[in-house]
Amino acid sequence: MLKKLFQSLRSPLRRAKHPRSTPEVLTNSQHPLRRGQISRYAVSVVERLQNAGYQAYLVGGCVRDLLLDIEPKDFDVATSATPEQVRAEFRNARVIGRRFKLVHVHFGREIIEVATFRANHPQSEDDEDSNLSSRNESGRILRDNVYGSLEDDAQRRDFTINALYYDVTGEHILDYARGVHDIRNRLIRLIGDPEQRYQEDPVRMLRAVRFAAKLDFDIEKHSAAPIPRLAAMLREIPSARLFDEVLKLFLAGYAEHTFELLLEYDLFAPLFPASAAALKRNPDYAHSLISQALANTDLRIQQGKPVTPAFLFAALLWPALPARVAQLQDRGMPPIPAMQEAAHELISEQCQRIAVPKRFTIPIREIWDMQERLPRRSGKRADLLLENPRFRAGYDFLLLRESAGEKTGGLGDWWTDYQDCSDSERRSMIRDLNSNQEESSGAPRKRRRGGNRRRGPRSDGAPNSVGE
Structure with missing residues (x-):
């Protein structure tokens, strides 16, 4: 044409x-x-x-x-x-x-x-x-x-x-x-003086990246040069407007390329400061998890399947969570409360920068909470988890973590098989799981008669579900 x-x-x-x-x-x-x-x-x-x-x-x-x-x-x-x-x-x-x-x-x-x-x-x-x-x-x-x-x-x-x-x-x-x-x-070029135009509206830096990713264009060198130096100006933009801009960046079918450009031009840190810090601490894992999540999002959009900002933000923020959980545990907080508190702090801080609505922050926490619950499969827990409305998102997120290199002891494969099994096969899987736990603990299984079961420490051999 x-x-x-x-x-x-x-x-x-x-x-x-x-x-x-x-x-x-x-x-x-x-x-x-x-x-x-x-x-x-x-x-x-x-x-x-x-x-x-x-x-x-x-x-x-x-x-x-x-x-x-x-x-x-x-x-x-x-x-x-x-x-x-x-x-x-x-x-x-x-x-x-x-x-x-x-x-x-x-x-x-x-x-x-x-x-x-x-x-x-x-x-x-x-x-x-x-x-x-x-x-x-x-x-x-x-x-x-x-x-x-x-x-x-x-x-x-x-x-x-x-x-x-x-x-x-x-x-x-x-x-x-x-x-x-x-x-x-195939060039993205600003009209007028680039520095002045970015100062007039810093969101233009995000628009330059968005168009470059969408059209597979290059940002013209004079238009690109001021961006890393002016990137911090994005902190002046109202958080509600940035939420809209982030959705445009990541939910239009070219999110993976957009992410690489945001990193190249130092624009990711002003948007996601905690995640940017996690990328520096553990670049291979954090980059792999975010990139894979964005690639999956792009594929779903190309296939005409629905996508949710909750899963997207859960993936973008997850790499920052393990270190926070570890800090709280070092202070003596038990694992589950430590994860809940760390999730609350992380989401609250992020919302100061990007105003993620409550209708998304609640599912983000539920997806993360499911990562703690998925390893706990004994008794009737597995069936109850399957009935949980957040199971599918939590399961998909578990597979995402494994694809980024997290070691979960085959937890993703176990849940994949469990979903496809008949009821009798599921009971057999639970029995095998209990037997393996007993063998790993070196102690015979004890039956309790009546009364409430005492909650004890986890013994399923699974790693901490917030990462290594």
């Missing part, structure tokens, strides 16, 4: 600084995009705004993805109409956001997002109304509702590959920042 497009650009490209006030215009004979590839609702929104006298274009990721022969997940529109003017044109529209006002036009389950052309931000609060644009001391933009022209909008977009505008009426593309050139060369 891109051959036709790139042939039209083989003439030497000017070395003019981007973005340009006058765009390069690609006619419908110079690119492969056609109206038939675009959501009819998006086309309808653009045409209705144009008929009302406003400028309106499809913009950003949908144009980029169509040029790369990727099916867009949504279609965004940029227009000269203000949010209030857009809402007046559509009864099915809602204005959303405060930091960045947008309009969502609803067509059943499909939403067309419409944004007003934005302008660059004043460097001083004296230059503009501070109610429209505001920066903090480090230069981060706190509000982003300074409206401008189409040319202004192109200049303040983050990456060149996202500064492409498609006119559905004339079927031509406006390229203000040599974005098509960077698509051809």
Whole structure:
């Protein structure tokens, strides 16, 4: 699909600084995009705004993805109409956001997002109304509702590959920042001065990594250079926003590659400080477990299977847990309470950085708790565990730990066999397990008559389930 497009650009490209006030215009004979590839609702929104006298274009990721022969997940529109003017044109529209006002036009389950052309931000609060644009001391933009022209909008977009505008009426593309050139060369390049753009919004560093992983592009060297030095600025970002960004990073089908890029650019530690410390202490195990979990997540997404953030965060945080448990045990705390307390502390600290909702933190703890319970199989415990709603997640997590190199004495294989056995075979497995425990202890089994069974120390020979 891109051959036709790139042939039209083989003439030497000017070395003019981007973005340009006058765009390069690609006619419908110079690119492969056609109206038939675009959501009819998006086309309808653009045409209705144009008929009302406003400028309106499809913009950003949908144009980029169509040029790369990727099916867009949504279609965004940029227009000269203000949010209030857009809402007046559509009864099915809602204005959303405060930091960045947008309009969502609803067509059943499909939403067309419409944004007003934005302008660059004043460097001083004296230059503009501070109610429209505001920066903090480090230069981060706190509000982003300074409206401008189409040319202004192109200049303040983050990456060149996202500064492409498609006119559905004339079927031509406006390229203000040599974005098509960077698509051809598979580059993620910031528009403007990279350091300043990252300071305006540090999340752009995560977006650079996300696009690089998704598209299998390289981050252009000048855009990449400031990232490790500015990575700590992510600590200034509200924790709720970071949760949304982390889901975009890890639940889009390319999480394993994203993880490697986060490590390469020192962006993982500001997001997961305890896990980053664990990677330094035990790099082989921690890296293997996280990478395998992310690879499994990518595979499930490719297969159209559901994924849950709870399992993802359980894996991302697990490498930091064993050391904390050991510290509490060294202070005299029993194993199970030590694990519960360590889990509580670790999750609480992580939520200060990334606001993981309670609907996920509870399952995280249950998955971890299952790691302590799975080795305890005697009597009726095994059957009770099979009935536990968290058994499957706990079992999958056990296999993940084993794949990363943890020694569990064959616990994963035992549970795999137990699930596939008949009732009589299961009883036999439990008897064999009890016999092995008696042989390893060197003492005959004693029967207790009546009364409550006294809880004693674990004797099943299994290692501490939080790792070695």
